[in-house]
Amino acid sequence: MPLPERNFVADALRTETVGGVLLLLAAVAALVWANSPVSGSYVSTLGFHFGVASLHLDLSVGHWAADGLLTIFFFVAGIELKRELVAGELRGPAAALPVVAAVCGMAVPALVYAIVNATGGGSLQGWAVPTATDIAFALAVLAVIGTSLPSALRAFLLTLAVVDDLFAILIIAVYFTSSIDFAALGLAVVGLAVFWVLLRKEVHGWYVYVPLALVNWALMHASGVHATIAGVAMGLMLRCHRRDGEEQSPGEHIEHLVRPLSAGVAVPLFALFSAGVSVSGGALADVFARPETLGVVLGLVVGKAVGVFGGTWLTARFTKAELNPELAWADVLAVASLAGIGFTVSLLIGELAFAGDPVLTSEVKAAVLLGSLISAILAATLLKLRNNRYRRLVEEEERDDDLDGIPDVYEQDNPAYHLRMAAIHEAKAAEHRRLAEVARSGSGDDDPSGMIEG
Structure with a gap:
């Protein structure tokens, strides 16, 4: 692909809207494939193994997607978290x-x-499934619907989602690590320490860091700790504050390079190999019949909205923390509903929580998809209402009836403004009276100005 077109595609993939659309398309493709006459090919593809067995890397396609591709996603999430900690909302x-x-x-x-x-x-094994918020989907919905919403709302959602991802990573590390190979884990820690030292010594070159990152990932996977932890750790190590003369920090630069790979390849492929569940009428009915799946749906739709909104309101009510003056509580409620989209990480946790029960795993995935869909529809409705309100406010602020180049809202307390507007209205009324008089007299005056040449 020529360089200009390649740059255009990369820039598009850096936007939340495009990344969210690709994620949605991949999920739809998985559902269609898994419920089509050739659904057997989906199952066989998902279970196909490849890799080096001696390095504990003889994995199925599904495991490569969850343990390998999602590491790229979590690497970007780690950079985002670091940036928020040193220069952002955190x-x-x-x-x-x-x-x-x-x-x-x-x-x-x-x-x-x-x-x-x-x-x-x-x-109770699936208690963590409804706890995660999907950054890509949530920000994509906000970007599509909220064209006139305050920028503070996006910052609030991004900070919430980044912290949510951090705790999701900790849950994966603590609760879904069954056994640990301490030798491999120790080597992984050494590899991460080498990565950190090289960064601090400002050693440059992708040919140094990419092989080291792959080794660290392989060691973390061999240790029994979920391999995505390596991605988060390396993302957090990058420097994200700018020095004098720098247009971008190293973290910002790396995120700029890697985000298209994450949004355009890693996350959509993970969705393709994770979202393929049976969605027959019976399966959807079973979602509300089993406590595990019902708990996931209610957790995402109700629990997320109540938790996010209630936690925010109680903190603002009983502490010195204050809601951003640009936001209203109705905005927070819309974002709280949006947080119920738990797609990517919830699917991953569902696989880990019920790894020994493939039937229940599929049903929990269906519950995640349904709960995320309901939350997305509810949030989109609330965001649309808020967006319409803010758009009307913007239109009112930009209104300039007297065409003097100054929005009327800034002149409404100015006596001169009222005198000028009164004069304009009086002139228009006088013109209307004159035209009405001409029409009544039937003078046949063809000159609308009333100035007949003699």
């Missing part, structure tokens, strides 16, 4: 509300899932 007191919102937005869905399964006799 740097100061402003971080309190979205951080608490993220924590409550994970705790309440887990509680909802636990209550549903405790009362219904289901398994």
Whole structure:
């Protein structure tokens, strides 16, 4: 592909809208494939193994997608988190509300899932499935719907989602690591330390870091700890503050290069090999019949909205933290509903939580898809209402009835403005009276100005 076209595609993939659309298309393709007459080919493709067995890398396509491709996604998430910590919304007191919102937005869905399964006799293994928010999908919906929404709303959602990802990573590391090979883990830590030292020594060259990153990933995978942890760790190590004379920090530069790979390849392929579940009428009915799947749906749709909104409101009510003055509580409610889109990481956690039960794994995936869809529709409706309101406000602010180049809203307290507008209205009224008089007299005056040449 020629360089200009390649740059155009890469720039497009850096936008949330395009990345979210690709993710959605991949999920739809997976659902169509898995429910088509050739669904057997989907299952056989998903289970096809390849790799080096001696290095513990003889994995199925599904495992390569979850353990390998998602590492790229989490690497970018690690850079985003580091940037927010050193130069963004997580740097100061402003971080309190979205951080608490993220924590409550994970705790309440887990509680909802636990209550549903405790009362219904289901398994508590999937408590973490509805706790995750999908950054790509959520930001894509916000970008498409919220063209007139305040920029502070995107910052709130991004901070919430980044913190959510951090805790999701910790959950994966702590609760879904069954056994640990401490020798491999120790070597992985050494490899990460070498990565950190090279960065601090400002050693340059992709041919140094890419092979080292692959070795670190392989060692982390061999240790039994989920391999995506290596991606997050390396992302957090990158310097994300700018020095004098720098247009971009190293973290920003690397994120700029890697994001198209993450949004255009890694995440869509993961969705393609993870979202393929049966969506027959019976399967959808079963989602509301089993406590595990019902807990996931209610956790995403109800738990996320209540947790994010309730945590934000309680923090603003009982602490010194304040909601950004650009935002209203209705905006927070819309974002709280948007946080219920748990696609990518929720699918991953569902696979890990019910790894020994393929039937339940498929049903939980269907629940994640349904819950995310309901949350997306609800959030899109609320965001559309808020977007319409903000658009009307913008139109009112830009209104200039007297065509003097100054928006009327800035002149409404100026006496001269009122005198000028009164004069304009009086002149228009006088012209209307004159035209009406001409029409009544039937003078046949062809000159609209009333100035007949003598």
